[in-house]
Amino acid sequence: MSLWLKWAPVLLLVLGSGCASQYRLVQTSELETVQECAMASDHNHRVLLSQQQELARGLDELLSELEQTRAQIPAPAPTESALQCPDVPYVEPSTDDDLAAQLVDQGAKQVVGSVEQVRFDDLGLESQVRIDTGISNAILPAKNIQPFERNGEDWVRFVFVSREGDEREVERKLTREVSLAGSDKQRPVVRLRFTLGRLTQFAEFTLTERKSASADIRLGRLALRDVMVVDVSSEFLAPLRSAEGDAP
Structure with a gap:
């Protein structure tokens, strides 16, 4: 009995240290997973932002080209329909x-x-x-x-x-x-x-x-x-x- 009482504090200390280490490892692993997800999300966000900026630049260039093309197209010459009916004047009743x-x-x-x-x-x-x-x-x-x-x-x-x-x-x-x-x-x-x-x-x-x-x-x-x-x-x-x- 005296031997058990002598080593009991040591055994308790060892057991407590093992549980604490295991708990800390689990929490650290979950934290690393969250950090990886956050980094991936940030990367995707940056990629999407870059693509949107590229599309916006392409749209601006396309609009600019359309305006230049429109300015170069001559206005159509006015045409008169061959079947347009001329106005026929009326003469009021007269002497x-x-x-x-x-x-x-x-x-x-x-x-x-x-x-x-x-x-x-x-x-x-x-x-x-x-x-x-x-x-x-x-x-x-x-x-x-x-x-x-x-x-x-x-x-x-x-x-x-x-x-x-x-x-x-x-x-x-x-x-x-x-x-x-x-x-x-x-x-x-x-x-x-x-x-x-x-x-x-x-x-x-x-x-x-x-x-x-x-x-x-x-x-x-x-x-x-x-x-x-x-x-x-x-x-x-x-x-x-x-x-x-x-x-x-």
Whole structure:
């Protein structure tokens, strides 16, 4: 018993030292792991920051190149649509003296009424037509409209019917096709030469099916162009010149 009591303090000291060393080793290992994670996170953060800075520099360079390229591109020249409809002036209802004064003011422009007699020179026919400034192209009601091909080109055959009932079969090269307001159906367009008053010119006519004998041929704004003035309160203001005086 005396021997046990003699060595007991020494044994307790040794056992206590072993436990303390083991506890310190565990805590140190965990601390090293945390430090390694922190170092890795800091490294990743620095890499991401460097990549973001590189992307920002690349974006600035790209924007600068775009600005330089835009400055070198010339501005497009202004173009005017070939189908732009010119404004057709109206002549207010007037007396004969006022109309004569307006003719002087308008110079070479032809004053026309809401209804006129027109000669279709290539067809050798005359017809009464209605002047309609509410539409762009001229409209020609016709019979037996038949598209066909000639020498690889699109043509159209139709029967021209004047307001007076005279008929003439006509073949013309197809200019284009259009759809009228309120309809999805494509209508053929042809060019015809006509004389109104003292003026002779070409115009595009949209062909429609003639459904009644009272269907009017109508001249729109493009047919009038800027050489005619419309007096909507009058009719037959532009008598036809003789056929012998027509231009070839």
